[in-house]
Amino acid sequence: MMPRDAAPVLLWLRAELRLDDNPALAGALASGRQVLPVFVLDDLAPGHWAPGGAARWWLHHSLAALDADLAARGAPLVLRRGEARREIPRLVAETGALEVHAGDPTEPWARHQMEALERDLAGQGRRLVLHRARALFDPDAIRTGTGGWFSVFSPFARACHARGLDGPPCPAPAHIPSPPPPPSDRLADWSLTPRAPDWASGLAATWRPGEAGARAALRAFLDASLAAYDRRRDVPGIVATSRLSPHLAWGEISPRRVWLAASGAGQGRGLTSFLNELLWREFSQYLLHHHPHLPEAPLRAEFARFPWREDPAALRAWQRGRTGIPLVDAGMRELWQTGWMHNRVRMITASYLVKHLLISWREGAAWFWDTLVDADLGSNSASWQWVAGCGADAAPYFRIFNPVLQGQKFDPDGAYVRRFVPELAPLPDRFLHAPWEAPEPVLAAARVRLGGTYPRPVVLPAAGRERALAAFHGLDGIPA
């Protein structure tokens, strides 16, 4: 057994895969002891929201980048697979570590896991030290005037602004003193990336996972898009948003770093609007913290009785981008090809599923969970509930996005639909978002055969809207 004064501390990296502004790393270094960085792939136990396929692809590349960054500072990453509650104490026993420093989890299952682990480690005379690494604010500190929790975004955002960030970021250390590492799994053996068929080539062409990629994405956004963010953020055919979401979801950059960099680089409405979106992320995490059932149960209890339809064929058409509604299909194909979808189109595709198709938001959230590189339990669950009308501060159920009007407004030149639904590209702009309205000669000239080269709508916007409103009004107790 290692003498106590030479004992190291473990730095347990979970979803804060970075060296810059990582309070868990700073805490581990502040112990004055050698630091052993570890990552545990805990994806086997039931009840955990294990990363979906696209997120696993991201994780693989992010861990490879992190390992290189850590090794360059003298502290290679140790990988273990299994239940964290067993693997962490095992590593503690192997290395004689005195403390375990980790990021504070937001997922309810992970919080339970941490509580249990804390007790187990205390039984071994060891300490688990948690650091806030993913959120801007302590969710227990942001309270209403009467001491309760916010359920409406605007006053929540005002309370965050009034509180202000606590403290400056902690920069990445130049060197991390580290003990000789215990045996590690090989990343390649975890099979996080797909074998044949390789569905991830579009992801690889779109993204650069890892801390350096996150910094580059932030820089590009600040230089090219922040100033006009408020005016252009809803246009899916152009790159006008930061595309930082997967980097933030995996903690490759801290929200504090993003907030401060944007505040230093921008001003006016572009900046205000961008900070507001960072606060929507914060609000989603806050909701998950205070409502641990958010991923499974509607926040508005009356929606538990909503008559969702079981329609596997329609669900599959939606998942595959074959609903016959061009903007919806473009969004779902962007998701499949790149692991990401523009925010406005996320709202439209989600609305089409829960309102026009009357399929439960939980089905949609599960598909997004599996296909998004930025899958985040708080943001995904809160956003789906928001669209379905059953969440906190949600859009009223009767406010139903019309995907044709949305397309004409936000994709007027059809750049987005033409990119992802190329079989419709030759159609004139006028009919691009509603090909079923095009006269037969126009379709023929564009070589579009509805029901052949492109599907007829599963449900037309107007008919779907009527059906959704009828289902909604059939429920007692849901205020309009």
Ligand SMILES: Cc1cc2nc3c(=O)[nH]c(=O)nc-3n(C[C@H](O)[C@H](O)[C@H](O)COP(=O)(O)OP(=O)(O)OC[C@H]3O[C@@H](n4cnc5c(N)ncnc54)[C@H](O)[C@@H]3O)c2cc1C
């Ligand atoms: C149905 C649905 C599901 C969603 N699921 C997720 C998810 O799993 N993970 C996720 O990160 N976002 C999710 N979002 C929110 C949002 O669509 C993405 O965060 C955003 O599109 C990411 O693009 P960006 O990084 O360019 O965002 P920007 O516009 O550049 O915004 C900056 C950052 O703010 C945060 N943000 C922006 N908009 C929102 C929002 N509406 N809610 C919460 N955070 C926001 C993100 O972290 C984002 O990276 C979902 C939205 C909807 C409607």
